[in-house]
Amino acid sequence: MIGQVLGRCRVLAKIGEGGMGTVYRAYDEGLHRDVAVKVVRKDAALGPSASKNLLHEARASSSLSHPNICTIYDVGETDGELYIVMELVEGKSLRDLSADGGLAPESVMRYGAQIAGALARAHDRGIVHRDLKTANIVVTSEGLVKVLDFGLAKTVGGGIFEGPTRSFASIENASSVSGTLPYMAPEILRGDSADYRSDLWALGVVLYEAASGRLPFQGRTGFEISSAIMREMPTALGPPVPPGLWAIIQRCLTKEPMQRYQRASEVQAALEAVQSAAIVSKDSGTDVSPPTTTMLHSVRHAQVKRGDFLLLVGTTKGAFIVRSNAQRSRWDVGGPYFHGHNVYAMAYDARGGRHRIWASTQSYWGTLLRSSDDFGKSWTNPRQAPIRFPSDAGVSLKNIWQIAPGRPEEPDVLYCGVEPAALFESRDAGETWSLVRGLFDHPHRPRWVPGNGGLALHTIVLDPTNAQRMYVAISSGGVYKTNDGGTSWTAQNRGVRAMFMPDKYPEFGQCVHKIALHPAHPERLFLQNHWGLYRSDNAAESWIDIANGVPSDFGFAMIVHPKNPGSVYIVPVESDEFRCACDGRLRVYRTRNAGASWEPLLRGLPQKRAYETVLRDAMTADSLDPTGIYFGTRSGQLFGSRDEGRTWHKILEGLPSVVCVRCAVYEDSSGDGQPALSKSAPSTATRSKSLSASKSHSASQTHKSRPTRKR
């Protein structure tokens, strides 16, 4: 093999050997860099389909870019031999480093936080390590941790007693039993498949081993080890291991996956917290075990199964998850979640194999963005508010008005529209957020004025065909558009009337309540203004009035039918002084010809003394067939229609004021039964949900009563 060329890499020297194959140092002659090449042994029990899987896994893992992950550069096949080209990492394995009685707690926390950071990145991409162990973790001479062999374990080695992967960091390890079994989570031993929480168990084992130099679950035989993992508690670690670190390890090593940390980022945050606490409070002996996930045991949960249909309902006193099946006729209610908090924004993110519910919560204690991967049974409770203005911005976050998942092809991109008016963006699936400066630094911003609900950026609309183009709506600032991915923004309000301004058609300052577009017609937008109903046929360059036959052109909610681009739904209210359904009759209005005419939809809706308001994000449409339309009212009623609005039925009443309604389909998967891990492209239904999520946003608050009159 030495001297041979694999792809464009010349093999220089052998650096290790393991169960899966041999690792060589090599030189990439194309990019002129040193690399490591792992050549999978021909006899590594790989059938043709397993080889294909390994290539697939390696390709998926090669998308991972993180300072603590050993990057996979390339995979290939020559003469029936598979090889994987990866970053050359030089250092000592964590196993070697901790062999002599364990490392200092400070090092364990420092390395542990880096390992957790690597796992967090991989998990967000739907990649589970499956074989995390101290032998797979290398610490470089600079103290940088590199986790090796991400995701490669799945396809190699079927049995649990086989050591699925071997890396050049663990070549001395001959016994495959001791190599992997001690790191296996109880659920794997029970025969369940590994998910990201099994990695967190393994991380617990790694931390224990690093802190003490010994494994938490030991035995002379595989059976004894398994039985210890399933039933025994590890021996407690006392000083010098601080109680906070021990608490983190214990939580990782909880037998029941649901009771563990639910995300690697939580372990990372906890380790960082103990690190910083340890510096200051050496003598205080304070136990720091910061829970960043809140388990909700006392709340009634909807039991969500695959194929179920959900309504996510945000109210001024908490959130509800309302479950049904595809029939959408019987409903089961979970919640209230975030008891007493304002929940202005909710979203469902089914991209990248996730099934994540997002919610914003606002209370005395501030505004947080939180998420749940188990349909409300547990929610993140971040120690640090994930969305925060930088100090030079001089303002503080008041509320999050909209959570918008990005385009299906960018599964880690999310946006939030907030008050005071600003746009935040995340490119790592919501782990970290940054202020979109192009909009925040816009020269118009100081002249935007708050409406009655505050100065908020409440609507985010992505152009599905142009990744650089996006629209936002600000009350009161108007519509702004970017054509360059958020760097520069222009006001797009020509033709939109501002009743309350001396100049009735200003460049900006309109109080736009909602905008919507259909993905099949990305140049065409609809706009519900504070007085005024408009359409643009030229990507918001100019707007024309379409209030043809509506009882009032004042309103908040507006959605486009997910399948018929010309169909738009609104709920007119009488005036800005009397923000109630016209004449006390609750009617949805629909156009099927892009605004040329409108028809009332009222069958099943109260037509007497129904002084209701439907706020701007409180209406939504589903992706099922026939299309369902749903809305919630300020008086706490939730209505739905299974026939595109022809007939309505009351789903719930007696809720707190509804500010947000979203829907979600928990996809039936044809895959391996691991929702969080499926790497397949979003299904059609997922895609249409994402599109409708970015389009049919509609909730909100009201605006200052201004002495305006209807035209």
Place this chain on the structure above:
Amino acid sequence: MIVPVTFHIPGALREFTAGRSKVVVEQSPASLAEALSVLWTLYPGVRDRIATEQGQVREHINIFVGDENSRYTGGLATPIPPGAAISIVPAVSGGCGISRRLVNSKNRLRTVVILRQLAASKAYLRR
């Protein structure tokens, strides 16, 4: 000699203080700002609940040093006497494990605040 300062933690924040309703800080912070920074070094999750990202105490959160609402005694610059009790109290909240002692002192304080506000508005009217 260090006389420890004690924080009283409301129920809503105990999730971030390992369940503790009292946190004793074995230090002598000079000001409320210093005391708080010790608290959230120990329990980082508490910080963003009490203060905005710009470092201001949140609008509806009151921090009492002894029986005095720090809003009226210099805000974050309020001096902390040795052994002080510092209570974090959401405005207009009940429950949340506020001690009886504090509720009583809050009532006393409310009277003081109302009197002060009256005095201030009279002074304003006179201008």
